[in-house]
Amino acid sequence: MDERLYEAAIRGDVQILLHLLNEDANMQAAEPFLDRVMRACSGKDNPLHLGALFGHVELVREISSRKPDFACQLNSKGLSPLHLAAERGHVQVVKVLLGTDADVCFVRDRDGRIPLHLAVTKGRVEVIEELVKAKNITAWLLTDEREPILHLCAKHDQFDALKKLVSLVRDDEFVRLKDSSDNTILHLLSAKKQIKVIKFLLDNSNIELEINALNVDKLTALDEVYLAQWEAGFSELKQILGGKGAKRSTDLSFGLPTNLPLKLTKQESKWLKRMEPSFLVLAVLVVSVTYAAVLSPPGGFWQDDYPDPGSIQNHAAGQPISWRMCT
Template structure:
């Protein structure tokens, strides 16, 4: 039989939210501090699972440290925010938890909250002083992260409380518009186009534009919106001389290829500079059989040669 205060039993009781049994167990053990998985405390566990009553009991009866960090430097507030447990977030903030504490890779609780579509938690953090402009180690701020999730109400809120949040780039030069376009978040792209002043073909360090991101991930609706409302250039080239049509061929986006050629008039035999590779070369090299068939149906030249005088059928 496990002795009083056995860590495994304590964590199980916290996970299950069994406050009465936890009280009895801790009363017999005489202590609440015990290491858990990844250096978690019982507070981390309670906050992660949303057991506010357990959280309050551990803080108020056992004086557990709300700023305790696990091996990833996560604090209970990170856990509650990342899982969208508003009552736990509000309790910790009310007890004076540091609102912009950093976990590994420099993520704040607000950033963690932005990985979920939970506007109320985000509002609580901001109203307690969370800074949307802080960046993590990759150079992403909270608007970047919210753009990946694509909730238009959250984007509207962040841009209202922090109008300059859109003026940001990651360490590789990517904007929130790139992020929303890549993930196919149409409503988020609409908000960013309405509220922000991104250049029509703003490019990251690789020369990739939001239009290219949308096309290479197969989000034709987003690509069309960028053309119609943002005057994106479908013929722009990235740092390696490739156009959107080449990128779509690499990722096997058949619908996007039909859209580019049939709707926009893109050259199905366009060559990337300086390699002189055509979309058919790229699709064949990647083994996209259906994409090769689509390109041939669109008029691709199977005998076109690359810079090494190789034809497309040599890549298959």
């Protein structure tokens, strides 16, 4: 990048930028000045990156209007100018960039994060509002680790950002999104004992439908509370969740209907087919032994109707001796 342009971008000096553009136009170069700059800045910070980073609104407006493609160019860290402005909380710069091309909201950095994700991690509530209003769908986009944006708020303790997102999106399914470990937002908030935020969610969404959802560790939100029951807020949070029907996983019923059809995997079906002859042989043996016991009982049969000399009980001819011995 031209050193004079670099200094102008850092300082936000629009006059120097315009001077450089006019100077280049007078030289009648084969390739326009900003085209050459863009080519030279491939994989590096371009002037729009620097203007966005330092919050120079007028410089950003001038550059983006003359060369909109700068907005989609990524620097060495995989960040677009909108990523930088969103993370720094430069609301007016964000507005200018969105006005140039709102689709830049979908650009991901090398860590798979869109500008909204960075705004959330820093708690830039005003920026969050502008980004969601420009492209509402971005609030639904997961990180590359399959982490919903509300979980990202909880992870970084940005609870005002969480409330703002819930208020902006206003969709119960949005609040009920789960991460790759099947944690609901209640799991995370319960673990952090965020009583006010939990109350807010219970009052402003249908998250209570997921109040007994199990994560991959087979834990409910109430289980998360009990994992640190010595911490402040345990009793209050237990009462709040319990009032909405929250239970510990050990108190949940996992019974299944008895009329559910049995579904076997392909491997299980093959195993059963191979074992059919063995089952048949086993069944024949069981039946044979049963009939043998009936036809030839141990001890044989009584031959008369007289009492057994050693017993006060009578017996009849034809009765199995073993039956009388057991009665």
